[in-house]
Amino acid sequence: MTIIVDGKKIADEIENKIKKEILRTKIVPSLASVLVGNDKPSKRYAKLIQRASARVGIHFEIYKFPENISEKELIDSISSLNKKDSVDGILLHVPLPEDIDERKIFSSINPEKDIEGVHPLNRGKMYMGIEDPVPCVAEAVIRVLSRYNVEICGKDAVVIGHSNTIGKPISALLLNRNATVTVCHEYTKDLRKYTEKADIIVSATGVKDLIREDMVREGAIVIDVGRDIDFKNVSKKVSLITPPFGGIGPVTVSILMEHTYKLAKKKVI
Amino acid sequence: MTIIVDGKKIADEIENKIKKEILRTKIVPSLASVLVGNDKPSKRYAKLIQRASARVGIHFEIYKFPENISEKELIDSISSLNKKDSVDGILLHVPLPEDIDERKIFSSINPEKDIEGVHPLNRGKMYMGIEDPVPCVAEAVIRVLSRYNVEICGKDAVVIGHSNTIGKPISALLLNRNATVTVCHEYTKDLRKYTEKADIIVSATGVKDLIREDMVREGAIVIDVGRDIDFKNVSKKVSLITPPFGGIGPVTVSILMEHTYKLAKKKVI
Numbered sequence: 001m002t003i004i005v006d007g008k009k010i011a012d013e014i015e016n017k018i019k020k021e022i023l024r025t026k027i028v029p030s031l032a033s034v035l036v037g038n039d040k041p042s043k044r045y046a047k048l049i050q051r052a053s054a055r056v057g058i059h060f061e062i063y064k065f066p067e068n069i070s071e072k073e074l075i076d077s078i079s080s081l082n083k084k085d086s087v088d089g090i091l092l093h094v095p096l097p098e099d100i101d102e103r104k105i106f107s108s109i110n111p112e113k114d115i116e117g118v119h120p121l122n123r124g125k126m127y128m129g130i131e132d133p134v135p136c137v138a139e140a141v142i143r144v145l146s147r148y149n150v151e152i153c154g155k156d157a158v159v160i161g162h163s164n165t166i167g168k169p170i171s172a173l174l175l176n177r178n179a180t181v182t183v184c185h186e187y188t189k190d191l192r193k194y195t196e197k198a199d200i201i202v203s204a205t206g207v208k209d210l211i212r213e214d215m216v217r218e219g220a221i222v223i224d225v226g227r228d229i230d231f232k233n234v235s236k237k238v239s240l241i242t243p244p245f246g247g248i249g250p251v252t253v254s255i256l257m258e259h260t261y262k263l264a265k266k267k268v269i
Numbered sequence: 270m271t272i273i274v275d276g277k278k279i280a281d282e283i284e285n286k287i288k289k290e291i292l293r294t295k296i297v298p299s300l301a302s303v304l305v306g307n308d309k310p311s312k313r314y315a316k317l318i319q320r321a322s323a324r325v326g327i328h329f330e331i332y333k334f335p336e337n338i339s340e341k342e343l344i345d346s347i348s349s350l351n352k353k354d355s356v357d358g359i360l361l362h363v364p365l366p367e368d369i370d371e372r373k374i375f376s377s378i379n380p381e382k383d384i385e386g387v388h389p390l391n392r393g394k395m396y397m398g399i400e401d402p403v404p405c406v407a408e409a410v411i412r413v414l415s416r417y418n419v420e421i422c423g424k425d426a427v428v429i430g431h432s433n434t435i436g437k438p439i440s441a442l443l444l445n446r447n448a449t450v451t452v453c454h455e456y457t458k459d460l461r462k463y464t465e466k467a468d469i470i471v472s473a474t475g476v477k478d479l480i481r482e483d484m485v486r487e488g489a490i491v492i493d494v495g496r497d498i499d500f501k502n503v504s505k506k507v508s509l510i511t512p513p514f515g516g517i518g519p520v521t522v523s524i525l526m527e528h529t530y531k532l533a534k535k536k537v538i
Contacts, residue, residue, distance in 0.1 A: 103397050120393030127396055127441075128372050128389060128433045154456040162444055164397045172396075175431060175452055180463070182451040183444055187423040193466075194449070 003148060003240040005223075010147055011250035015056050018254075018261050022057040029264030030059040031115070031256075032087045036074065036100070037067035042093035049091070052253045058260055061087075071100050075108040082110035088264040089115035091256065094165055103164070112266075115259040118165065126169065129176050133259050138169035140251040141202055141223050142177070148240055150200070150221050152177040158194045160184045160211070161204035166225060170202050191215070203228035213237055223248065271504050272417060274492075274511040279416055280519035284325050287523075287530050291326040298533030299328040300384070300525075301356045305343065305369070306336035311362035318360070321522045327529055330356075340369050344377040351379035357533040358384035360525065363434055372433070381535075384528040387434065395438065398445050402528050407438035409520040410471055410492050411446070417509055419469070419490050421446040427463045429453045429480070430473035435494060439471050460484070472497035482506055492517065 022028065031053055033046050046062055053060035063081070065074060074096075081087050090113045096102045106118040114122050117133040126134045145152060157179035161167030167183065175181045182194050185205075195201055195215045203211050204225035213233040216222060220238045222229060227244040235241045242248050291297065300322055302315050315331055322329035332350070334343060343365075350356050359382045365371045375387040383391050386402040395403045414421060426448035430436030436452065444450045451463050454474075464470055464484045472480050473494035482502040485491060489507045491498060496513040504510045511517050 103394075103399065106397075120397060120399075121390045122393065123396055124389030124391065124393030125372075127392055127437060128375075130372065130389075154458055156458075162447075168396060168444070175437070178431075178454065178456040180451065180453050180457040182449065184449050185447065187447040188449040189423055189425075197462075 002235050002238055004235065005144055005148065005240065005242040005247055007144070007242060007247040007250045010144065011254035014143075014251070014254035014258055015052065018257050019056040021261060025265065025268075027261070027264050027268055028057065028059055029088045029260045030061070030086055031089045031091065031260045032081050032084075033060065033062045034065070034078065034081070034090065034092045035062060036065045036069060036093070037097050039093065039095060042095075046093060048249075048253050049256060052257055053260075056257050056261075058257060067097050069097075069100075071104060074100065074105055078105065078108045082108075082113060087113060088267060089113055089260040091115055092118065113263060115256060115263060116165075117169070123169075126176075127172050131173065131176065133262070134173060135165060135169040136255040136259060137166055137204075137225060137248065137252045138173050139255050140248050141170050141225065142173050143255065144223065144242065144248065144251055145200070145221070150240065152179045152200070155179045155199040156182075156197060157200040157202070158182045158184060158198040159202045159204070160188075160191065160195075160228065161226060163204070166204045170204060170225070174200070174202075271507055272509040273504065274413055274417065274509065274516055276413070276511060276516040276519045279413065280523035283412075283520070283523035283527055284321065287526050288325045290530060294534065294537075296530070296533050296537055297326065297328055298357045298529045299330070299355055300358045300360065300529045301350050301353075302329065302331045303334070303347065303350070303359065303361045304331060305334045305338060305362070306366050308362065308364060311364075315362060317518075317522050318525060321526055322529075325526050325530075327526060336366050338366075338369075340373060343369065343374055347374065347377045351377075351382060356382060357536060358382055358529040360384055361387065382532060384525060384532060385434075386438070392438075395445075396441050400442065400445065402531070403442065404434060404438040405524040405528060406435055406473075406494060406517065406521045407442050408524050409517050410439050410494065411442050412524065413492065413511065413517065413520055414469070414490070419509065421448045421469070424448045424468040425451075425466060426469040426471070427451045427453060427467040428471045428473070429457075429460065429464075429497065430495060432473070435473045439473060439494070443469070443471075 111119040111121045157174045159171040162185040171183045192215045200221045202223040206226040209230045210228040212230045222238045222241045224242045380388040380390045426443045428440040431454040440452045461484045469490045471492040475495040478499045479497040481499045491507045491510045493511045
C-alpha cells in the first residue's frame, strides 16, 4: 500500500491554525509580493498566495516591476518596503531577469521581513542549524515527512537539484536532522547509482519524468518538488509519494502564510 | 604511484607570496586570536599561527579569556576588537566552553574582520556561491585539490563529518564546484557503502583510523582533515593522499595569513 501524500489536507490544517490565531490575536499580517517581469509560474504562484492570504486573513499586496528594471531601482523599491511599517513580510519572486544578480537583491531584503529565508544572514543561520526562517518549500518537505512520521535521522537521503533557493536548502534541513545527504544535479554521473539505494528521494529539478520506476527501490519515500517523478509508475513501488499536483505545492503556500504571521507577531511582541 | 601531498611546500608557496605582497605594499596586517579556556589543540593552533604571522610579517596578538567567561563578557570583548582600528582580522578559537553558544559569538564578529568566514552572513554567502571569506580549512582542501589538478566537477565526493566549522563548509565548497556531494557523519549507517565508491574522500571527524584500506577504492583521492585515515595502509591503494602531519594543517595556516592580508588590503583601498 503506497501512501499518496494529501498536500491539500496538510495545507488546510496549517491554514486553519493560522486563521484561528489571526482571529484570536487580532493581528493582521501583511505580505508584499515582489514580481519582476513576466515569468508565468511566478505569476501563478503569486495568485495562489493571494488566494491563500484571503482565506486566512493576511493583507496581500503585489508590487509589479517591468522586465527592464535596473538592479539599483529594484533594490531601492525593496528598501522602501523594508521601511514601510505596514509590511510584515517580503516575498521576492524568482527567477529574476537574467541581468539582475538575485543574490544582491536577496541581500537587500530586511532580514526581519524575510519570509522566505533568502537573506544570506538567515541562510547562514539555517546552515548552522538555526532554522528561523527557512525557504518555505524546504520546510514543506520536512513538514510532509514529519506529518507521516517518516524518520529522517540516519536515513540515506538523496536530493536532486542544487539551486540556491530549493535544492540546497532542502539538503541543509535534511542534514540538520542527521540524514546522510547526497546532493545530485546536472553534473552528476549515473544518477540511478544514488537514487536506487536511497531511503528518501527529494527531486527538485523541473525535468519531467527524470525519476522512473527502475531508479527507486521498493518501499522508498519519494517527494516530488519539481514535478520530476513518473508518478504513475513510481507510485506503484514506493511506500510514500507526493503527487505532482496537490503535493508539496499547497503545503509551501500554507507555510508562507505561517511565516508571514510569525513575523507580524514578532513585531507586536 | 601514490602522490603524497606536500602541505608544507604548498603553505610555503602561499606564505612567500603574502610575504612579498606585504613588503611591496607596506601594509602590515594585524590578526587578533581569541582564545577561551584551556583547550590544548587550540593553544597549539594559536602557536602555529603566531609563528606563521612572524614569518610573513603579520602583527599577531592573542587575547586570552578564562574558561568561566560569560557569553556577554565574551561578546563585549569581541565588540571592542571589532571597533579597534588596528585589528584587521579576528580569529575565534573553537571549541568554546560548553555553556557558550558558539553561534552567538560567531554572530558578534564584525563580518568585515571575519577571517574564518564564521559569521552567518559570510556563511550564507558561501552557500550561495560567494566565497569571500570561507573557513580556512575548507579552502585548504580545495587549494590542495586544485594544486594537484584534481578535477572536482561531476566527481563523487564523500565528506565525513558535519560540524558547522569543518565538515559542512567543505561540503559546500565541493558542491559549489559541482561535485556530487554526500555528507556522512556519526548517524550514517554503513559508512563503507559511501566511501568505497567515492572518487574523493574528505574525512574530518577526529576519529583515528576511521578510514581503512578496505573502505576506499583503488585510485581514490583522500584528504585527511581530522587525522582519521589509516595512512600507512590507505596510501598504498589511492592515487593521492594527504599525510596526517604536514598535510592540510600547514595549508590551513597559510590561508589564514592570506585572509588576514586580504582584509587589511581591503581596508586600505
